Amino acid sequence: MAVLNSNNNGDAGVNRLLATLPKNEYKRLLPKLTTVSLVLGQTLYEPGDVIKHVYFPNDSIISLISKLSETSRLEVGMVGNEGMAGLAVFMGVKSSSTRALVQGAGTAMRMSSAAVRTEANQLGSLHHLLHRYSHSLLAQVSQSSACNRYHMVNARLARWLLMTNDRLAAKEFPLTQEFLSTMLGVRREGVSKAAGALQAGKLIRYSRGVITILNRRGLEEKSCHCYAIIKAETDEYLN
Amino acid sequence: MAVLNSNNNGDAGVNRLLATLPKNEYKRLLPKLTTVSLVLGQTLYEPGDVIKHVYFPNDSIISLISKLSETSRLEVGMVGNEGMAGLAVFMGVKSSSTRALVQGAGTAMRMSSAAVRTEANQLGSLHHLLHRYSHSLLAQVSQSSACNRYHMVNARLARWLLMTNDRLAAKEFPLTQEFLSTMLGVRREGVSKAAGALQAGKLIRYSRGVITILNRRGLEEKSCHCYAIIKAETDEYLN
């Protein structure tokens, strides 16, 4: 499969959506963008909150999480340097229906919602790209929805690690099993078992909240095909 | 709960998205709209197909279906008179990532993709409404994603029947268990069991591909809270 190459996400550490903008438009936006550091576990907004800023991750990752109850949460989407968190604002809605949680520490470009609304009222490249990104995100959410329904925990864990690795551009990142259990929508014990299987195969190393990817290729084999599908959709929209 | 009223979806049989447009804009669109009949089981487009038309259902329902394999399919979204099928076109993408299947026969307003692209390049009410609808659909897909992961088949079946009832404005509709199994992402036998439970409670009647809702209130009680959440999001965006 074509996507089974090594981790290539273009200029690692630069938001690819912004980087795709034509120079003049990027320059127009620049004064409205601020670089911010996102720390692991930080909540950017909760469902119902008025969204004050949108975020274009550079090397950080933001998880979109749906909550059914205190114990039933599930990551429905992952936003990295290919996209933007806070799409609701672009779509003319004040608040999101999901929680935005920093799942990978790093930097992001931040823009005020007011600025987004101003920009969204101009039919420029940003508008066009955000439109296409919306479609890409919808496709991602749809695919993971079916994936979460049908595929085994092991395969989903592999997929998730690969997706994180793509966006974080690091082979090692902090990540407790408790946290992973929310992402995958399974119990912590289930993660322990699945992670143990991957570790036994020398694909990852796991040590008290720090996970290291040892063998990407191997992970791709254990992962379901959904990884390739989502990656293709994500990479394609920027063209 | 406020949503636990009887089935009210405004003017039943008229697409609410179009109906919300200001008169002058609606008039501008009218020449580009054709009324078409959609028959049960008809596929409007497959993943990868170039989308030729978008559809604004009146009293029909279009299911968005994600396919992982021949046997693993799942409805990820439902489009009725509150929305439009073929959002990808609006978002500047030629093809959808899901299959659009007619799940409830009826009529819809059809518009060519070219016309949508022309309209989408004008920042009018249609543009605004489609933006907001996109958000609503994303919310729906996100919510059902978590719902499908966590909630029991019985509750999900009840939710699905209510959502269908809302859009079809009929208490009786053709629907095989085989079909339902794709919608809910479970086996046919699982549907049989769940439907049996609802039938035993006099909430529905089931007879060889025809299902009748006997007690909406009762269904709402059996359904998970996701129904109310999705309905609220759907109804709200049109304001």
Add this chain to the structure above:
DNA sequence: GGGGGTATGTGTGTTCGCGCACAGACTCGG
């Protein structure tokens, strides 16, 4: 009005993941 196709009910054994409980194992600070 009988037969074939379709739709539905049911049964058995299996598997995945859950809930709970608890035992290590590592970290970090005093």
Add this chain to the structure above:
DNA sequence: CCGAGTCTGTGCGCGAACACACATACCCCC
């Protein structure tokens, strides 16, 4: 260096849904 807190591995019983296999019931059409 020790203890408290956190993180991870594991075992057991259970329940929901699975896969497969049939039995039945109904419709429609020739």
